[in-house]
Amino acid sequence: MSTSFTINVPATSANIGPGFDVMGLSLSLYLTVKARVDPQQPTTPTNISLVYEGENSSGLSLDPNTNLITRTSLYVLACSGHQGFPHPTTVAVNNRIPLGRGLGSSGAAVVAGVLLANAIASLNLSQQWMLDYCLMIEHHPDNVAAALVGGFVASYLIDVDRSGNIPESEADPAVVQQKQREQMAAAADDSVKLPPDNIGHFLRLECSPKIKAIAIIPQFELATSKARAALPGTYKTQDVAARRPIPG
Numbered sequence: 001m002s003t004s005f006t007i008n009v010p011a012t013s014a015n016i017g018p019g020f021d022v023m024g025l026s027l028s029l030y031l032t033v034k035a036r037v038d039p040q041q042p043t044t045p046t047n048i049s050l051v052y053e054g055e056n057s058s059g060l061s062l063d064p065n066t067n068l069i070t071r072t073s074l075y076v077l078a079c080s081g082h083q084g085f086p087h088p089t090t091v092a093v094n095n096r097i098p099l100g101r102g103l104g105s106s107g108a109a110v111v112a113g114v115l116l117a118n119a120i121a122s123l124n125l126s127q128q129w130m131l132d133y134c135l136m137i138e139h140h141p142d143n144v145a146a147a148l149v150g151g152f153v154a155s156y157l158i159d160v161d162r163s164g165n166i167p168e169s170e171a172d173p174a175v176v177q178q179k180q181r182e183q184m185a186a187a188a189d190d191s192v193k194l195p196p197d198n199i200g201h202f203l204r205l206e207c208s209p210k211i212k213a214i215a216i217i218p219q220f221e222l223a224t225s226k227a228r229a230a231l232p233g234t235y236k237t238q239d240v241a242a243r244r245p246i247p248g
């Protein structure tokens, strides 16, 4: 007999006010992942068949080993001693979050992947542990922390060694593909790196219900890696001071 469940993960806005790489806010626009587990279906190495609709539905990989959502799930499962999903599962993604437009689409995909692994294999991961997994993949905490816990969230991240067989959400797509090819070639030794405990920390902040968010979504995509590469390496003290929160 088949069973199913649904995961909804919100879009997020990050770098709120003075909180560069720190403050994120969840928004009412969602990535929805429906999983239907059917032990009667034929098994495959990953046990995943992926269908996708919504934003960029023709541009994203349906290969479970490269799609960011399922690749994240497979990483979490591998860290927990599972090779692939426990039973044949259809993963149906409905994505309403525009990609590469500053609305945390990659963060939502990573959070969905971690939640999916947790549910599919009954891993019982704590919220902190799920955040640790997210932060091995998404290298800035503001989008993923807000997507995982919801609301207005401040977070920070310790330095962590991410070398090894870990999915990557923010690199240039060509670099990601190259890294994935190398990882597949090295899959013989198949070592997976567990996240260290407590990589990131978060605090939910009060947010007045009077504040409403309006997202202005550009008509072009800009990968986080490219946006970050455009930033200067250093800032003048007066510029940093000018970004301080002003009481009142």
Ligand SMILES: Nc1ncnc2c1ncn2[C@@H]1O[C@H](COP(=O)(O)OP(=O)(O)OP(=O)(O)O)[C@@H](O)[C@H]1O
Pocket (backbone or CB within 6 Å): 031, 060, 067, 068, 069, 095, 098, 099, 100, 101, 102, 103, 104, 105, 106, 107, 109, 143, 169, 170, 173, 222, 223, 224, 225
């Ligand atoms: N729903 C999704 N399913 C699979 N992969 C996704 C999904 N959403 C995003 N991605 C992957 O993440 C990449 C976009 O990540 P990127 O960090 O550049 O943009 P973003 O997350 O939308 O922006 P920001 O982090 O600034 O809000 C896409 O090219 C794609 O590879």
Ligand SMILES: N[C@@H](CCO)C(=O)O
Pocket (backbone or CB within 6 Å): 014, 015, 020, 021, 022, 140, 142, 143, 170, 224, 228
């Ligand atoms: N704070 C992050 C958010 C996107 O990951 C950045 O500006 O790159």
